[in-house]
Amino acid sequence: MTVTAAKGFEAAGVVAGLKSTGKPDVAVVVNRGPAKVGAAVFTSNRAKANPILWSQQAVSDGVVEAVVLNSGGANCFTGTFGFQTTHQTAEKAAELLGVSSGDILVCSTGLIGTGDEIFRAKVLDGVEKGVAALSADGGAAAASAIMTTDTVSKTAVRERDGWTIGGMAKGAGMLAPGLATMLVVITTDAVLDAADADAHLRHATHVSFDRLDSDGCMSTNDQVTLLASGASGVVPDPEAFRAALTAVCIELAEKLQGDAEGASHDITIEVRHAASESDAVEVGRSVARNNLFKAAIFGNDPNWGRVLAAIGTTQADFDPYEVDVWMNGVRVCTDGGPDAPREDVDLTPRATHVVIDLKSGEATVRILTNDLTHDYVHENSAYSS
Amino acid sequence: MTVTAAKGFEAAGVVAGLKSTGKPDVAVVVNRGPAKVGAAVFTSNRAKANPILWSQQAVSDGVVEAVVLNSGGANCFTGTFGFQTTHQTAEKAAELLGVSSGDILVCSTGLIGTGDEIFRAKVLDGVEKGVAALSADGGAAAASAIMTTDTVSKTAVRERDGWTIGGMAKGAGMLAPGLATMLVVITTDAVLDAADADAHLRHATHVSFDRLDSDGCMSTNDQVTLLASGASGVVPDPEAFRAALTAVCIELAEKLQGDAEGASHDITIEVRHAASESDAVEVGRSVARNNLFKAAIFGNDPNWGRVLAAIGTTQADFDPYEVDVWMNGVRVCTDGGPDAPREDVDLTPRATHVVIDLKSGEATVRILTNDLTHDYVHENSAYSS
Missing domain, CATH: 3.10.20.340 (ArgJ beta chain, C-terminal domain)
Structure with a gap:
């Protein structure tokens, strides 16, 4: 069940019309648990998309309520208008969820340079539909909605003593070093503080996504987010948590590799x-x-x-x-x-x-x-x- | 006339049986002029082929009598036997030309790992045939003999006030930064000392071959050699010589680009x-x-x-x-x-x-x-x- 395998999360994947195929293209993942801990790592490309610029700020206090993700447009190199689109996306989700826009992360993937008025209207519409469709078993739909040239959705789950980690990933091209063109959301119901969440996530990505180098090209939009709801009430053993999180990241990285564009090996x-x-x-x-x-x-x-x-x-x-x-x-x-x-x-x-x-x-x-x-x-x- | 455009040089290209196609595969370029000045730049790849290891030593005193080049085998990662093959190649050429083997450069191109007894026998046979075929209008034959996947031979000539520079190049894949998989020999009848030849060559390659990056892959066998015979008797204006040498190198680099494997742009x-x-x-x-x-x-x-x-x-x-x-x-x-x-x-x-x-x-x-x-x-x- 991907991002809804852990307790305290709801998710949705909806059709906002961004993909010409008519497939789902906006995903929302919301933390409904007692804790709202969030951590994220981002592309090291200096050419960063607007959602990256926004999310870097939003996650800096370690509090994240929800993540909105869209395929069908990277909103990168789209100027001030594009940044305002990301801002409005966060505000729209915050308003509908009754939280602060500063606690909403935004992720986008698709063609660089895409982010005009039509794109904005569709994304905002998608947020509305996505929040309305949120459910505790919406993880699979969310994982499908973030696909671009992916041929399958990528998910991984680890259950341990009283707590669970589940994740979803997309990415099939521009897969490289300081992360790939990939969007990853991982959730857990373990009780973590923000500093631990950040440290565990950095360790896990360092030995997983950072060692996936499919085509040497680094994206402008990569983001890996970890949300911890605390809904299990269990404080995990740190080593066990790090090992399980790393296993989830490696499994997702291998699934990205296995679905890389055009690859035969x-x-x-x-x-x-x-x-x-x-x-x-x-x-x-x-x-x-x-x-x-x-x-x-x-x-x-x-x-x-x-x-x-x-x-x-x-x-x-x-x-x-x-x-x-x-x-x-x-x-x-x-x-x-x-x-x-x-x-x-x-x-x-x-x-x-x-x-x-x-x-x-x-x-x-x-x-x-x-x-x-x-x-x-x-x-x-x-x-x- | 490529390497025989300048006075004081003879060259040949002969069939030694290294190429399965039966095309010419050994070239010899000999300096018959009053001066025997040589300079060379080499791949910066740490994995260097045997001919590179040999030629780096041989050119270090600034004296070069001849260059022997073969296609049909890189003689790289072929162990002690491979190095001895290069050594014997130089000794064979030296004996036939009546000079010291330490003044013979060797260049090889082809598949890495190729360099067994059969390879050695054919190369030595090629040296014998090549020296026998030397002539003052052998430049075109030499340029053909160094081709591998090249579809055309690459040459460039500049004539100035009383002196001439001419060159030949091969290379179509593994073209990259610290030189490409390319072998280049440039000759001039200008009067140069070894230090000037080296400085001019380094400048010219820095702004030409070093800026050709066709596929990002650096070869183990790259070598660019400049031979100066002094046969014109003219000491060139240094700036004019550097400009003409740079023009020859840029023209050859553009010809390598234009014939890069599989390229359509x-x-x-x-x-x-x-x-x-x-x-x-x-x-x-x-x-x-x-x-x-x-x-x-x-x-x-x-x-x-x-x-x-x-x-x-x-x-x-x-x-x-x-x-x-x-x-x-x-x-x-x-x-x-x-x-x-x-x-x-x-x-x-x-x-x-x-x-x-x-x-x-x-x-x-x-x-x-x-x-x-x-x-x-x-x-x-x-x-x-």
């Missing part, structure tokens, strides 16, 4: 024995962003030379002539030289596992990415037309 | 009014490497939102909400908001001009790149099979 790049975690991330990301490597995987070609060429561009501490590379369990490169023949490697399964052993330390990191395909090019050359 | 990204040259390069390169932008151009979509999303990931000094963007002469974005409608922009010509005005200073830089196409994916998913 889900590639896990595991960097082993790096001198540091940051070295491991840098090495993994250099491979995840290498178009030649990604095209090779599309072609089921275990081209380890492209792996070494990619990691050679990093500043990480290792010797290229000591590196081993495995692909789907076969060691194709040992000490920077050829090992098993390419014929030994079966890259036909969608799940692809690349291991890069740097032999330089103890850090291990997994970076998630996808291959570069004809369909990726096709979808992204035709997106706005 | 040659995109010039002009960054204007940046606070510094390095800011301008960072901004231009962020766009050149953005797959969503590159796919949009392939689809003839003037998607300026992807330009702003790309430049927002940089650390350059500018305000995203003051940026203007032009595409093929039409201002599609003003002060970070929509301007002319997309219908006004004609992106059907192969030559595409994107201007990004940062309004932050006086620096202007042009970065050359290509679009991301079905053919790029196809060529690079099938390359090694």
Whole structure:
């Protein structure tokens, strides 16, 4: 039940006419519990959409009553008018819910530059419909309403001793580093204070969404929000809560990877024995962003030379002539030289596992990415037309 | 006549059997002039091929007698045996030419990991044939022999007051920052000392090949070599020489761009009014490497939102909400908001001009790149099979 799996939340997903397909395009998630704790992390892109600019302010006091999300338009680079649209969206929701507009977060996704009078009118109409449709089992509808080029809605739930965490995510393109083009809302009925919620969320996103790098492109609209209602009455063990939240985030990240635009392989790049975690991330990301490597995987070609060429561009501490590379369990490169023949490697399964052993330390990191395909090019050359 | 346009040079391109097509695959360029000045710049990739490791040492004294180049195998990550192959290549050429092997540069291009006994035997055979075929009008043959996926050979010549510069280049994929997968040899009959040759070459490559970023992938084998024979007897005006050398490098860089694997658009990204040259390069390169932008151009979509999303990931000094963007002469974005409608922009010509005005200073830089196409994916998913 996604964002309504935890007690104290209501949600809705409604049709506001923003999508030309007529599918649901506005979601509302409301915290009805005794506590109104909220935390959020945002895109690190300096080009931030209006909803990001608004939400960063609104969440800063750690109090969040509700989140309004729309697909069908990013409201990014739409000027003062666009910012006013976000402001009016929050005010409209606040008025209908009887709360302060400063406690409403707003998220938008879709084409950059979209945010005119028609967009505004439809979003405001969607808020009205969404609040009217709120229900304690509206999580699935909300998860559908935030989809753009997603082919399936993405949800994850973990139930623990007396408390629950549930989340929804959207995102299929422009998936990259400091978060992806993705909107994520996670709710919990655990009792948390704002500082803990923020710390747990930052930890969980750091090792999940921040390690998903599908196409190297960073969005202007990314937002991951955690709402805690306290409705379970249970104060969770901090370690257990962090572990469960991280599991939800990793599951959602893997679902984003699995539905990435045009992809035919889900590639896990595991960097082993790096001198540091940051070295491991840098090495993994250099491979995840290498178009030649990604095209090779599309072609089921275990081209380890492209792996070494990619990691050679990093500043990480290792010797290229000591590196081993495995692909789907076969060691194709040992000490920077050829090992098993390419014929030994079966890259036909969608799940692809690349291991890069740097032999330089103890850090291990997994970076998630996808291959570069004809369909990726096709979808992204035709997106706005 | 490429590398034999300047006086004092002989060249050859011969069939050594490295290419399965049976086309020429070994080139030799020899300096027969009174001076044996050489300078070279190399890939900044830490994963360097054996010929790079060899040539870096060989050129360090500023004396170069000849360059041997092969296509059909990169001799990269081929271990000690591969390095010995490079060493033997230089020794073979030195013996046949009656010079020191330490004055022979070696360049290789092709698949990484290729460099077994058969490769070695063919290369050595090619050196023998190449030296036997040397002639003062062998430049065109040499330019053909270094081609890999290139569809045309690339050459450029400038004649000035009593001296000449001529060059050849190959490269069509893995074209990126600290040079591309490209091999370039430039010759001149001007009288230069080694320090000047090195300084002129570094300047010229910095503003030409270093600003070509076709697919963001950096090669293990890039090398640009300048040979000066002194055969004209003319000491050139330093500024005039630098300008002519830069013009040759820019022309060759544009020819590499124009023949990039699978590309359907040659995109010039002009960054204007940046606070510094390095800011301008960072901004231009962020766009050149953005797959969503590159796919949009392939689809003839003037998607300026992807330009702003790309430049927002940089650390350059500018305000995203003051940026203007032009595409093929039409201002599609003003002060970070929509301007002319997309219908006004004609992106059907192969030559595409994107201007990004940062309004932050006086620096202007042009970065050359290509679009991301079905053919790029196809060529690079099938390359090694």
